[in-house]
Amino acid sequence: MAGEKLQIALYWGAACGGCDVAVLDTNEFILDVHAAADIRLWPIAVDGKYSDLEAMEDGELDLAIFDGAVRNSENEHIAKLLRQKSKVLVAFGSCAHLGGIPGLANLMPRDEIMSVAYLQNPSIEKGNVTLPRPESGMNGATLTIPEFYKRVYKLDDIVPVDYYVPGCPPAADQVKAVLLAVVTGQLPAPGSVVGAAETALCDECPRTKNEKKLTSFHRPWQIMADPEVCLLEQGVLCAGVATRGGCGARCPSSGIPCRGCYGPLPGVVDQGAKLLSAVVSVIDSNDPDEIDHILDGLPDFTGFAYRFSTPASLLQRSVRP
């Protein structure tokens, strides 16, 4: 065993890799990490095999950081392994935390996703109708690939999770904070969300807020938004009101509405529903038709409201057959 060093592993499930980049974004701090810890598994950065992981003792790892959602059998397998081998399992980033962007796929049935990707995709050549199958024989041998699940799960749907670090990706300094906490052993109560605020983004958003009355909605590019004033007040759909702070309000500060990656606030059971309620309650009209017309200014509201939290929402997925 490699002395007193922390034993850690990082893994990406159904993810874009942004979270891993966020870890690297800690810049030279990563060297301190390296100095303090043995990185036993980190597919994008260090060499390591699943077999090594499987070979470990239970609880041999001090910390496992899992980013990405669980979309296929491989994700699930590793999630379970890491849980087994690690003292502390952290759901890192929106995907592991809430399902994230991949979770939006829950609004589509699996077959539809498959056919869009492998049959209707413009880039596939005529007549090629190959659909990926978990097992396929090729000149005698059997090739296996992970099974694509019918929906996306967030990490704690599969295994118990100790801590959640929200964000898409988590802000670099929050990453530091989490790692330091583990190193120094100053861990908060299990199950808690770390590296995020208890209040909504607005709390740290520099824009000034007034009473809200909305008569229309605009896409960000449709208007020249006043940089000083709350975007929602200007009719730009911003998820900040219904989203945890902690990111430093980087998006709204740079003129981009919050997308809600830090997820729902404590006590909120469904981020999308809350955002909906907040946004439309302040529509300035009492006429059903006018209201309907104003709502037309919110294309794919579902996609927006549950952008990062579909699998974590009350409905989790579409029941459309």
Next chain:
Amino acid sequence: MATRANPKLIEELEPYGAEDVMKCYHCGNCSAVCPFSADPYVFPRKPMRYLQMGLEDKLKGQLDPWLCYYCGECSDQCPRDAEPGETMMSLRRWLTSKYDWTGISRLFYQSWRWELGAIVLVAILTAIGFTLFGMSQGSLSAYDGPNAFLPSESVHVFDWVLAGVLMVFLLSNAARMWWFTMGRAKDLPTTLGSYIASLWMLPTHFFTQIRYSKCEHKGPWVTHLALMLSYVTMLVLIMFFLTDMASGPAIDWSVHVAGYLATAGLVLATILFLRNRAKKSSAQYRHSHESDWIFLVLILVVALTGILQHILHRSGLDAAANITYIVHLSLVVPMLALEVPFSKWSHLAYRPLAMYLAQVRATALSRARAGGVDPARPGAERHTQVHPI
């Protein structure tokens, strides 16, 4: 076609006794308790309504008042003391005066002075007439025999003449009654057949007043029937057996027994009626029109004088008998000449006639209704009214 209401008509009816009719608010209890009230003759309510609104023509065309015997049930039941029974009574009086073309009856009903005056006048004239006649005929001291003061034969002739005159009035009025109630109604499909078919009702109702017996209390019917039968018996005796009656001094029981019974009937019935009216013993006696008093008293005194004259004659006091006879006659004549065609006594004819016509009318109506139209309310489709009357 709308009917013109005449709020004034009620005032015209008041002298006839219709004083409370405006109190009626048409609950319909009266028609409900009345044993005779039935489609198409729903009274007292309907006639009362016509009266309130002053629909004179419709009232004139009504048979309903005659179908009522005034048992008084309706008045007893009326929650508004609108006296439906009395209203029907006063309508009968009013109708009598409408049937009568001479207008005499109107005078009588509107003022008792006229009636009484007329009676007195006729009485005096009769008295004078018979006295002069008697003197020219024989001696006051002779009742029977060749020298009789008033020979039965001549009185008999006089009776027939008088009867003839009365018939003219009575029949002409009855004819007018028919015209108002039946004749005018053009679209009433009456047939000669139905007139003949129902003819039996005339004598039946005249002699039995059988409908009256359907009233809750039978007493009035009996008395009323007794009075009427006595009267009729007396009339028959006088018209056909006068000579046998008058001839004396021996009593011809074959006719006299009838005479005595009739007299008894007349006296008892009138006294009973007078007593009831005086005591206002029940609804139908509560409101007595002057004409009622005059009528009853007249019959009574006629009967009494008749009795007196009979006794005197049989006891051989011829002179006294003759004088009483004059008095008797001078009461009989106005009673016949005035009461029968122009006053209360006329209902003797109108009521049976009305019942007869009502039957004819009902048959015609049912035939018409079967055909879909309701001549009772021209222009109106059948069963269109909200409150069927």
Next chain:
Amino acid sequence: MTEKRIGVYVCNCGTNIANVVDCDAVAEAAADLPGVVVSRSYKYMCSNPGQEMITQDIRDEQLERVVVAACSPRMHEPTFRRAAETAGLNPYLVQMANIREQCSWVHDAGEMATEKAKDLVRAAVYRVTRHESLERLSVDMCPHTLVLGGGIAGMSAALELADAGKRVYLVERTKALGGNVARVDLTAPYLDSARDMMTDRVTRVIEHPDVSVMLESELEKLEGFVGNFKATISHHSSGEGPPIEVVDVGSVIVCTGYKEFDASRVTHFGYGKLPDVITSFEFEGMLKQGRIEMKDGRLPQYVAIVHCVGSRSEEFHGYCSRVCCMTALKYAHEVKSALPRTYVSDVYVDMHAFGKGCEDFYRRSAEVKTLFLMYGKGDHPVVRRADPGDDCEMLITVDEQLSGEQIELPADLIILMVGMEAREDSEQVTHLVNISQDKDGWFIESHPKLDPVATTTDGVYIAGACQAPKDIPDSVAQARAAAARILGKISRGKLEIDAMFAAVNEDLCSGCRVCNEICPYSAIEFDAETKRSHVISALCKACGACVATCPSAAIEAKHFTDEQIFAEIAGVLA
């Protein structure tokens, strides 16, 4: 959330519930629910023994929560809350399951009804477990009262209060007090003079030291809550004093009255075209002048009174205006006594002669030989000019119901009994004082039978014909009743207001200010310093709009928390 000791009480309501719902089965099912230590089914829970059963159990079983499955909470929640209180249990720890109005009375007996009752009880149990003790707020009761409207109702209320030594602000829109009654001559059924009662009251009100009469004035704004209203009143008279005045009042009595139906909306009576077709109020004017005559000065030989003009009709108002019938009879009497030779006909639909002395009055008007003609409700009489030479000016054609005849009625003067209708400004009033109107525009009382003077807004009362067509005695009675209710409150000095209100958890509030605009009572204040919003609980009426809106779940609706409602949802669906 730790388990609580819960008592469940299933009321049979005699047979009202028991006939449809198997109450014992419901009680048995409830007994197995988490925390339930007592579960009983009883004949009448609201009866004294019933209530004692609860209080006894609270003491003996140390119950921490109580569920009563019975009638609607709108009916008996106060009863059972009081019962709990007497046993020392916070009244807000009681929850009712409505298994009568919303179960046994609306469903057929059987399995499904019983199952529904079980679900409702389960929901109540789940919910009550999450209830919290709440303390009612005690606030000062301002002893002043604002009375809107200077009619008979308004003045009666004002005097009742002022005579008790309480200050009253009597706001009247017009130049004079008296309202509609001041336009009337005699009153039915006793034919005593309206003028007499008016002059007396008007002078008393004006001279009363405790009544400030504000003529030509209007309520502009009413803020605050029961016991502590701020009323902004604007004065239109060019007289002395400021144009705007703000007064503190504890209660408001709305006595804004009615307006007469506009007869020109009905064409078939020829109102406005025929000179001698007039409304009841125009006739009252004539009576006050002391001369009943036609336009050309002649005396009418035929007077016709037409009922239900604008009332009880498909096209105008379905309701009965209540006073017209007796007023019409009053006219019959007044005409007959003034012009004995004149014929009076009364054209009506139904004669509504309820109320003291009225049936008698009706009989008497029949005795003075009024001709009553009845027309059908769906139908209406038609008036036309009579031919020259006729003995009357006009003819009314009526499809007369009591005879089934179509009647032409002569008339020289026609009086239209115009009904009552809600004033045009009544909607404005509802928004000013936050009360509601029914479909006809009349103000809605808190309970049609048990609470006819209060409204759904605490501290705001209604009296007189603004609530529904009413005669003078009823209006006065209602006005005085309202005054009495207020005096009762004042005498207690302090008053308790419901502990239900919204509260912001400032640790969770991000100051996004979405809620600020939501509150119709501007009870939410944003503190620019702390960048947090907070609720002024006294102003809050506990609708919960902000709670549902807050995207941070930072606002809690006391007694209607998310947690409690989620529990209820889980309960009905478990």
Next chain:
Amino acid sequence: MSFEPRIVGFLCNWCSYSGADLAGTSRIHYRPNVRVIRVMCSARIDPTFVIKALAEGADGVLVCGCHPGDCHYSEGNYKTMRRMPLLKRMLEDFGIEEERVRLEWVSASEGKRFADIVDDMTERLRALGPSRVKLALAYDAVER
């Protein structure tokens, strides 16, 4: 045995709940498929409640408030009027049929109307069949 839909009703205290009570006092019968949850104002109805009910297995959710303009809190029902349409759009994206969520205005005097609405909704849902939500989620936990 035919399918009996389970409807959760969220009713405002002042109009709709009173209306439902009136149906009771007037003994107007309707289908026993609705379970009413009372809130002070329809504006208290957080879209989360509706979704929660569906997730917990409701086949339909009925939301009732005062008629526009008649709100006891003067404008609470307008909030509801703004929330429900977007909520319905959102639920459709989750494959939940439009008929499963229904917004109706029921005044305190409309007991009959409430009864009719419940009966009508019950019939429609019966035709539509049970909601798949609860089942699907239970199924997801065991069968990927």
